[in-house]
Amino acid sequence: MATYHIETYGCTSNRGESRRIERALRDGGHRPADGPDDADVAILNTCTVVEKTERNMLRRAEELAEDTADLVVTGCMALAQGDLFRDAGFDAEILHWDEVPSAILNGECPTTTPDTEPxxxxxxxxxxxxxxxxxxxxxxxxxxxxxxxxxxxxxxxxxxxxxxxxxxxxxxxxxxxxxxxxxxxxxxxxxxxxxxxxxxxxxxxxxxxxxxxxxxxxxxxxxxxxxxxxxxxxxxxxxxxxxxxxxxxxxxxxxxxxxxxxxxxxxxxxxxxxxxxxxxxxxxxxxxxxxxxxxxxxxxxxxxxxxxxxxxxxxxxxxxxxxxxxxxxxxxxxxxxxxxxxxxxxxxxxxxxSMVGTRRTVLAVRPGTGDSVKCRDGAYRQIIVQRADERGVEPGDVFELEVTGHNTMYALGAPVDGEKSRSIGAADAV
CATH class of the missing domain: 3.80.30.20 (tm_1862 like domain)
Structure with a gap:
């Protein structure tokens, strides 16, 4: 079974994402290494608050790439500025948080919780x-x-x-x-x-x-x-x-x-x-x-x-x-x-x-990075709503939004005024 080393930088949300990644890896039979030198794969969960932080993240990624067989870079800087890692000359996979466990599990089936209870x-x-x-x-x-x-x-x-x-x-x-x-x-x-x-x-x-x-x-x-x-x-x-x-x-x-x-x-x-x-x-x-x-x-x-x-x-x-x-x-x-x-x-x-400009009924599922919420439309596509507190959006809400932009791994959306608490059975895209 593979051994892993995970390092997390930045906010509480990033630490929560790392805990979810680690839980999935442990459920899959993998175990933490004593350090990067002993790991089959290193995971760097990055932050990108200021320019100095960016330089530190690139430097740490280069060090980990030298110390371990495989390096996975995730987190805010990886998603917002992935090209900086790709252009740096070292070998690393740039992944969304949600993709990390399945990528490391080598195509194996996921395991369930030990007692198979919900x-x-x-x-x-x-x-x-x-x-x-x-x-x-x-x-x-x-x-x-x-x-x-x-x-x-x-x-x-x-x-x-x-x-x-x-x-x-x-x-x-x-x-x-x-x-x-x-x-x-x-x-x-x-x-x-x-x-x-x-x-x-x-x-x-x-x-x-x-x-x-x-x-x-x-x-x-x-x-x-x-x-x-x-x-x-x-x-x-x-x-x-x-x-x-x-x-x-x-x-x-x-x-x-x-x-x-x-x-x-x-x-x-x-x-x-x-x-x-x-x-x-x-x-x-x-x-x-x-x-x-x-x-x-x-x-x-x-x-x-x-x-x-x-x-x-x-x-x-x-x-x-x-x-x-x-x-x-x-x-x-x-x-x-x-x-x-x-x-x-x-x-x-x-x-x-292709989703930009459409309206969709979504379910807010989890807190995202900073003041954002991760939502899913009827086809399970991920749409991020930013300034969630200001907009009164929290996990569990069902509402209509308009897709306003996109990243490689998700879309961005803004709630449509007056459309909060729609039925889950409502039309999902217009």
């Missing part, structure tokens, strides 16, 4: 619906900790979801190693029914479906897309990790899908939904990946144009079959990661740019 974090309810998965990916170490899928009854998960709503949850995140195979251990595919039942709970809240591998979703893609189409409480969002655009590499990874499956799922959701967000993951530099394989991944990204993309540079996990393979050189992995990350920024940036 958790209320602010107005967000975390609902683990099962433990384990049905996959045997050659690079994944998580399966050693979680085992095969173990699915509690639908009624039990509905009861937990209802308790979260009664406790004040405005967003329920349905999680698991692979939500798409929920119920397979009992011989049934129960995910569509579970989502219908959760959405039928009385109350004003949203539901986000967590990661679902294409191999588990493909056989229920039409039924599942229909569930999304008829339930306004469901975010029109699906996290579908393809990992590679090459079927040969997918074979070596022992993934339970081919690129054709991935495309067919996307086409089905395109047919059923007017607007939705596709999130996917790519592992760059798998030991058997050729230059032609890498280009197939790039072509798939250009073709499908997901709006959320996690790019992970392959690293070996002890005890996995992929760890025994002869790896690619670090320079090759870095070059391919850089090329895909640049394409990712263009694709995602264009998606957020």
């Amino acid at each position: 958790v209320l974090d602010g107005v967000v309810g975390i609902l683990p619906i099962a433990r384990g998965c049905m996959s045997n990916c050659s690079y994944c170490i998580t399966k050693f900790a979680t085992g095969r899928i173990d699915s509690p009854p639908i009624e039990e998960n509905v009861r937990k979801a209802r308790a979260l709503v009664h406790a004040g949850a405005k967003e329920i995140r349905v999680t698991g190693q692979d939500t798409g195979v929920y119920g397979w251990d009992t011989g049934e595919r129960k995910l569509p029914e579970l989502l219908d039942r959760i959405c039928a709970i009385d109350g004003e809240f949203r539901v986000r479906l967590g990661m679902a591998n294409p191999g588990g979703i493909h056989g229920i893609r039409e039924e599942l897309a229909d569930v999304f189409a008829r339930n306004r409480k469901l975010y029109d969002f699906i996290h579908l990790p393809v990992q590679s655009g090459s079927d040969e590499v997918l074979d070596e990874m022992r993934r339970q899908h081919r690129t054709e499956y991935f495309r067919e799922i996307v086409e089905t959701f395109d047919d059923r939904l007017d607007e939705w967000t596709l999130s996917t993951d790519f592992i760059v530099g798998f030991p058997t990946e050729t230059e032609a394989d890498h280009e197939r991944s790039m072509e798939l990204l250009r073709e499908v144009r997901p709006e959320k993309i996690n790019v992970t540079r392959f690293s070996k996990r002890p005890g996995t079959d992929a760890a025994e393979m002869k790896g690619l050189g670090g320079t090759i992995k870095k070059e391919r990661s850089k090329a895909m990350s640049e394409l990712k920024r263009r694709v995602v940036g264009e998606a957020y740019e």
Whole structure:
């Protein structure tokens, strides 16, 4: 399992983001290192208050890049002035806070909380619906900790979801190693029914479906897309990790899908939904990946144009079959990661740019940096509302806003006067 070192600079909000990152890494089986020299990956959560701070951040990033195998830079300076790090000459991945855990987890399935019980974090309810998965990916170490899928009854998960709503949850995140195979251990595919039942709970809240591998979703893609189409409480969002655009590499990874499956799922959701967000993951530099394989991944990204993309540079996990393979050189992995990350920024940036000028009903979910609030529209796109206190916006509010600008990883919005406390079922975009 990987070791990590995390350094945080700046405000309380940044420290909160670092705690969330660290919690996700620990849940994924990773552990803190004694220091940067002993870490597989270093995470620098940056601040950008004044020019002196910027110089200090660049200097510290350069030091960490020399001390550790991989460096991830996140935080305010990374998001506002990412080009300064890219142009500095050292190797680092520039990521949004939300992207850091999945990037470091090496494409592995997320783990649930140790006791698989729901958790209320602010107005967000975390609902683990099962433990384990049905996959045997050659690079994944998580399966050693979680085992095969173990699915509690639908009624039990509905009861937990209802308790979260009664406790004040405005967003329920349905999680698991692979939500798409929920119920397979009992011989049934129960995910569509579970989502219908959760959405039928009385109350004003949203539901986000967590990661679902294409191999588990493909056989229920039409039924599942229909569930999304008829339930306004469901975010029109699906996290579908393809990992590679090459079927040969997918074979070596022992993934339970081919690129054709991935495309067919996307086409089905395109047919059923007017607007939705596709999130996917790519592992760059798998030991058997050729230059032609890498280009197939790039072509798939250009073709499908997901709006959320996690790019992970392959690293070996002890005890996995992929760890025994002869790896690619670090320079090759870095070059391919850089090329895909640049394409990712263009694709995602264009998606957020297309939102500017539209009006959307959003749910305010979490405090952001400084006096801002992170909001989500009906397709789970992130929209930041600044000067939140002045505008009277706080987590849990549902309101209409106009998208006024964008960054690579999110949009910016301003509330429309008189439109606070709209129904979650209201139209999401105009």
